[in-house]
Amino acid sequence: MTTATARSEGLADRIEAGTAELMARAARAYAAEDAWCDGIRAVAYELRRFLLEDCVRAREMVLDAPFADARARAVREQGIAGLSALIDLGRAELSDPDSLPPVVAEITAGSVYNRMHEAVLAGPAALNVEMVRELMYAVVLPYRGLEAAMQELLIAPPTE
DSSP, X not given: OOHHHHHHHHHHHHHHHHHHHHHHHHHHHHHTOSSHXXXXXXXXXXXXXXXXXXXXXXXXXXXIGGGSXXXXXXXXXXXXXXXXXXXXXXXXXXXXXGGSOTHHHHHHHHHHHHHHHHHHHHOGGGSOHHHHHHHHHHHHHHHHOHHHHXXXXXXXXXXX
């Protein structure tokens, strides 16, 4: 095994472990809430905490994963798919859930990932409460409307 291959496999192992941990934490955060919007918000703040805990892990999972080996990229895609599935639960908030296609959740999850990419690239200060509020606005808008989305900009973060 070459050094590059070992390094790549080590990165994939770390991305896989980090993704498993994040998905478990996100599932617990979501399950602890009664309403979809509250659950998504809990997940958003858990994601923020997770990224702030370990800057190296955050960089590997968010910045390096898209350029890593196929396994690491597949794990990244699984994480985005998990987020998309949580967001898609918002269709149940609609009077006609079929009026909004599931692809809206996929697009929204991709936008959230892109914003995380920008924030991790900019450094820990960019992973702030305001960013979470803005992401919540974007997630809530298609499912609960403008008024609910605007309220997300005002909701205080959970106490830690």
